[in-house]
Amino acid sequence: MDAPSPAEGRDTEESPSIASRLVGGGYRGARAVAGATGVDRAVEIATEEAIVRAVESPAVERALARVLRGPIVNEAVGDALSSPEVEAALVEALDSELVDRIWDKLLASDEVQRLVERIAEAPEVRSAITSQGVGFLDDIRRQIRKAARRLDQIVERMARGIFRRGPRAAATDHAGAVSRTLAFLLDGAALNGTFLAASAVISYIAHTVFNADNGAEAPVIAAGLAVWIVAGSLYLTLFWGLAGQTPGMRFFGLRLEPPQPGDDGIGARRAVRRLVGLVLAILPLGLGLLGILINDRRLGFQDRFSETEMVYVEERLAPWVTAARSSPSS
Numbered sequence: 001m002d003a004p005s006p007a008e009g010r011d012t013e014e015s016p017s018i019a020s021r022l023v024g025g026g027y028r029g030a031r032a033v034a035g036a037t038g039v040d041r042a043v044e045i046a047t048e049e050a051i052v053r054a055v056e057s058p059a060v061e062r063a064l065a066r067v068l069r070g071p072i073v074n075e076a077v078g079d080a081l082s083s084p085e086v087e088a089a090l091v092e093a094l095d096s097e098l099v100d101r102i103w104d105k106l107l108a109s110d111e112v113q114r115l116v117e118r119i120a121e122a123p124e125v126r127s128a129i130t131s132q133g134v135g136f137l138d139d140i141r142r143q144i145r146k147a148a149r150r151l152d153q154i155v156e157r158m159a160r161g162i163f164r165r166g167p168r169a170a171a172t173d174h175a176g177a178v179s180r181t182l183a184f185l186l187d188g189a190a191l192n193g194t195f196l197a198a199s200a201v202i203s204y205i206a207h208t209v210f211n212a213d214n215g216a217e218a219p220v221i222a223a224g225l226a227v228w229i230v231a232g233s234l235y236l237t238l239f240w241g242l243a244g245q246t247p248g249m250r251f252f253g254l255r256l257e258p259p260q261p262g263d264d265g266i267g268a269r270r271a272v273r274r275l276v277g278l279v280l281a282i283l284p285l286g287l288g289l290l291g292i293l294i295n296d297r298r299l300g301f302q303d304r305f306s307e308t309e310m311v312y313v314e315e316r317l318a319p320w321v322t323a324a325r326s327s328p329s330s
Contacts, residue, residue, distance in 0.1 A: 004105030145179075145253045149312065152176025159293035174298040175254045175310040177289070186248030191235055195228055233275060241271035245313075253313040270306045 014077040054060060067073065080086050093099065105113060119125060155178055160166065244256045244265045254303075258266045266274070281301040283287025288301030303309055 090105060125280070141251060144251075148179045148182055148252055149176070151178040156293055156298075159290075163294050165294050172296070172298060173312050175312055176298060179252050179254055179312075180292065180310060183246065183248035183252045183254055186251060187235070187246045188232075190247060191228075191232055195231060199224060224324045237268070237271040237275055241265050241268045249310075254310055255312050255313045259307055259308045266306070266308050270308055274302050274306035274308055277302030280305070 151174065156176055157167065160168070236246065239249075240329055242265045245254060249255065256266050258270060265271075277288075289298075291304075292298050294298045297309070299309065
């Protein structure tokens with residue numbers, strides 16, 4: 001059986017049927033009539049309006065809201081944010097010069113400056129800065145106290161070894177030699193600073209107002225020394241008798257205790273006796289202070305003479321520091 005030729009196959013495939021020809025001719029004719037009369041444009045506009053009204057309808061809005069709140073959108077957004085491509089694009093955008101220019105303009109704007117000034121002037125911000133600064137200084141003071149007390153133990157151990165008194169059997173709350181010396185030096189620095197300032201003012205007034213002669217320097221020095229001794233004695237006795245501690249002792253956490261602890265001070269009589277005992281302990285080259293290093297209760301001659309004891313004060317945070325550290329924001 002002979003196979004059909006290619007020409008015959010093309011004629012068979014390409015020749016449409018009579019029905020298809022009639023339908024195609026009718027469609028082309030209807031399209032030509034619609035184009036001539038404008039019906040096709042009217043149908044297109046009506047379809048467009050119908051689509052717009054359908055999109056703007058409440059039903060479509062509710063449907064879109066349900067879709068946006070659904071898990072599909074959340075998963076899609078999560079996948080997009082966690083993808084390396086999005087991360088790289090965000091990093092590139094943040095590193096771009098456009099973002100730098102935007103930040104420069106934003107920071108240079110008057111609105112941001114007013115916002116910064118308002119934040120800086122807020123009472124809460126000032127209170128937080130003050131409490132943090134005071135807390136920082138208080139931490140430094142406590143660290144200095146701890147260092148001084150460790151030195152008390154080291155120096156006492158060395159002195160007891162030299163005098164063959166043996167190591168201390170139990171810890172004590174009595175103040176050691178290093179803490180006492182540092183507190184005394186701090187009090188002396190405060191007293192000397194005040195005295196020098198007062199001397200400068202008096203000297204300026206004497207030379208400027210009264211036109212005093214410079215030939216009386218020796219009597220002035222002697223008078224100044226006498227005033228310094230009197231001022232130092234009053235300084236020690238007043239703080240000892242009224243508060244039981246000087247500012248230097250308070251800084252290093254030391255306090256004088258009478259035989260019956262609990263009073264605010266040791267009283268005027270014991271304060272004077274302690275001052276006299278301190279002078280008598282220093283006069284023989286400080287031998288009266290040796291008991292602080294080798295005595296089990298760390299008592300010097302001035303302690304025994306005035307019946308007082310110098311002890312460590314328990315560490316207590318200031319109220320504002322405690323409140324700042326206990327607040328949730330800290």
